[in-house]
Amino acid sequence: MVRSIKNPKKAKRKNKGSKNGDGSSSSSSIPSMPTKVWQPGVDKLEEGEELQCDPSAYNSLHAFHIGWPCLSFDIVRDTLGLVRTEFPHQVYFVAGTQAEKPTWNSIGIFKVSNITGKRRELVPSKPTDDADEESDSSDSDEDSDDEVGGSGTPILQLRKVGHEGCVNRIRAMNQNPHICASWGDSGHVQIWDFSSHLNALAESEAEVSQGASSVFNQAPLVKFGGHKDEGFALDWSPLVPGRLVSGDCKNSIHLWEPTSGSTWNVDSTPFIGHAASVEDLQWSPTEENVFASCSVDGTIAIWDTRLGKTPAASFKAHDADVNVISWNRLATCMLASGCDDGTFSIHDLRLLKEGDSVVAHFEYHKHPVTSIEWSPHEASTLAVSSADCQLTIWDLSLEKDEEEEAEFKAKTKEQVNAPEDLPPQLLFVHQGQKDLKELHWHAQIPGMIVSTAADGFNILMPSNIQSTLPSDGA
Incomplete structure (x- = not known):
């Protein structure tokens, strides 16, 4: 089945339009009421008020779903160009469902084409007088959907492959994107070939994908049942094609090595070093034998496969479950971790021997962090999703600059009551999705983020996130 992707028309998406943490906006249904900044977890809607999306904060914003909710998905690398900056865009994904009955689950392989949007300047090039501003604002309100989406409607084309049980996590191999691994709640890790x-x-x-309304019955290349429980941790090596690690809820991690043909050898002896469930795994971007893991026991472990089945290093990272980690591929000494208490931290692995690797710690989110990922294009930028229904983007290189902030507000004639206590590193806040689960930056489209939640997917490109790379490619 082909589904048209409509721009969100309900006033539910919140955003933050400046670098210095302006927060989301809410507006009253009474025209005379001024626009106010919405502070998630702090403010409450009064009678007659509603939250509204400011379309000018996005270069592109689209929502879609593929049927059942998806806990996990991955962006599939394609051959359409390494750095794509011109609309319309086309992207490929794989996603695993969380269906009501085990036999109803599937892995969706889908293409979203004609993703439209516009580029915008962060500040106006010329100041406008009050009359012009009022006129422009009125026009903007009338065609806000067109501003976000541009011309045309994105199209979703979908094919489904049956999967035994719910899909806890799914990952596509970077070097061979048609090869994917899935972690099922049945306790099996499976590897698939989705090339066809x-x-x-x-x-x-x-406009119609053959077979989208039906489910293909396809056997996996490998089905591993050696884990003692289901799990969520899964990661392909960025350096060794086909090398994989999988971790389960019984604290075990297994190493997969590719052999000749489409087969893998899974080491039956697990890596053991955590006292509780292994929640996430990340291979080092530079050391082919090194990976990191995080756990419900509050620790992060660094492993070297050449040194046996115990951690090379282990340290206390948070006071609660460590749900997710991300290894920075542009600044490879940096590892980010997200916690069940809503906090997230940045660790400098060069400081491990000194006993405290934390170089930044944020307590903005008040509910569990569900996903965290460094930008593939900006070393200081990362995105975080939380169970508080917020997706936040952070630039760790930013510091509060009173003069710059005043100048920006003067240029934009900003009239909102921006909160003063937001971290200066908070670059953008996106809301409107229920129970956010996972996010990914698109490695080939600078500035694009895709997120999945209980009510479907969002593709977003905030207007204050760099969408082009310097001319030298740095």
Whole structure:
């Protein structure tokens, strides 16, 4: 089935439009009431008030779903260009469902094409007088959907492959994107070859994808049942094609090595070093034998596969469950971690021997952090999703600059009551999705983030996130 992706028309998405943490906006249904900044977890809607999306804060914003909610998804690397900056965009994904009955689950392989949007300047090039501003504002309100989406409607083309039980996590191999690994709540880790489905989607120019309304029965290349429980931790090596690690809820981590053909050898002896469930895994961007893990026991462990089945280093990272980690591929000494208490930290691994690796710690979110990922294009930027229904983007290189902030507000003639206590590193706040689960930056489209939640997917490109790279490619 082909689904048209409509721009969000309900006034539910919140955002933050400046670098210095302006927060989201809410507006009253009474025209005379001024626009106010909405502070999630602090403010409450009064009678007659509603939250509204400010479309000018996005270069592109689209929402879609593929049926059942998806706890996990991954962006599939394609051959359309390494750095793509011009609309419309086309992207490929794999996602695993959380269906009501185990037999109803599937892995969706899908293409979203004609993703439209606009580029905007962060500040106006010329100041406008009050009359012009009022006129422009009125026009903007009338065609806000067109401003966010541009011309045309994005199209979703979908193919489904049956999966035993719910999909806890799914990851596509970077070097061979048609190869994907899935972690199921049945306790099995499976590896799939989706080349036929991706090829069919790539070749299809029609508005109907063959087989999208049905579910393909396809056998996995490998089905591993050696874990003692289900799990969520899964990561392909960025340096060794086909090398994989999987971790379960019984604290065990297994190493997968590719062999000749489409087969893998899974080491039956697990890596043991955590006292509780292994929640996430990340390979080092520079050391092919090194990976990191995090756990419900509050620790992060660093492993070297050449040194046996115990951690090379382990340290207390948070006071509660460490749900997710992300290894920075541009600043490879930095590791980010997100906690069940809503906090997230940045660790400098060069400081491990000194006993305290934390170089930054944030307590903005008040509910569990569900996903965290460094930008593939900006070393100081990362995105975080939380169970508080917020997706936040942070630039750790920012510091509060009173003069710059005043100048920006003067240029934009900003009239909102921006909170003063937001961290200066908070670059953007996106809301409107219920129970956010996972996010990913698109490695080939600078500035694009995709997120999944209980009510479907969002593709967003905030207007204050760099969407082009310097001319030298740095």
